Amino acid sequence: MEDKLVIESTSLTEIQARIYLVRGVQVMIDRDLALFYQVETKQLNRQVKRNIGRFPEDFMFQLAKEEWETLKCQIGTSNVRGGDRRALPYVFTEHGVSQLSGVLHNELAEEVSVRIIRAFVAMRRFISANAGLFQRVDRLEQQQALTNERIDLVLDKIEDLSPAVTTEQLFATGYVPLSRWASRLRWCWVC
Numbered sequence: 001m002e003d004k005l006v007i008e009s010t011s012l013t014e015i016q017a018r019i020y021l022v023r024g025v026q027v028m029i030d031r032d033l034a035l036f037y038q039v040e041t042k043q044l045n046r047q048v049k050r051n052i053g054r055f056p057e058d059f060m061f062q063l064a065k066e067e068w069e070t071l072k073c074q075i076g077t078s079n080v081r082g083g084d085r086r087a088l089p090y091v092f093t094e095h096g097v098s099q100l101s102g103v104l105h106n107e108l109a110e111e112v113s114v115r116i117i118r119a120f121v122a123m124r125r126f127i128s129a130n131a132g133l134f135q136r137v138d139r140l141e142q143q144q145a146l147t148n149e150r151i152d153l154v155l156d157k158i159e160d161l162s163p164a165v166t167t168e169q170l171f172a173t174g175y176v177p178l179s180r181w182a183s184r185l186r187w188c189w190v191c
Helices: 003-011 012-016 030-037 039-051 065-075 093-105 107-129 129-159 169-172 180-185
Strands: 018-022 025-029 060-062 091-092
Touching: 012 065, 012 107, 018 065, 018 107, 025 030, 025 107, 030 039, 030 091, 030 093, 039 091, 039 093, 060 093, 093 107, 107 129
Parallel strands: none
Antiparallel strands: 018 025, 025 091, 060 091
């Protein structure tokens, strides 16, 4: 009964927070899955290895060292939370999660798998529903970068065309450049 309360109290948002993008695929780390299934990570991995035929490469794969380092930085893993592992972690796609309920052989595993798969589906729907928005933001970022390059070119051209100021001219006119960037844009009158 207590297990059921733990599962029901786990929100969709909590599950989604543990879904990461690796190699262009949404995955969950073995350690996080073990937490939701309420088993030890080594027990989960042992059951997977016993039933390896159910877990082809597109259902589950082991992270490369660089991928794991990057992921640890993204999620802020510390040694307390499992950052000090001997082996590189395995990650499971949505299809791999659906297979886990079959290899863990308990009612809790079935309920957890259903909730996790619903989280994957909700994230996929969100991404597809907002794909147009993501594309627009990407185009805006590209346009902004192009605009910045053009502004730099104009400022460089202005700097090249403006005459060099000698110290005699400086003291005679009273103008003092504010800084390198400000000198590109304007001069300040010294009172």
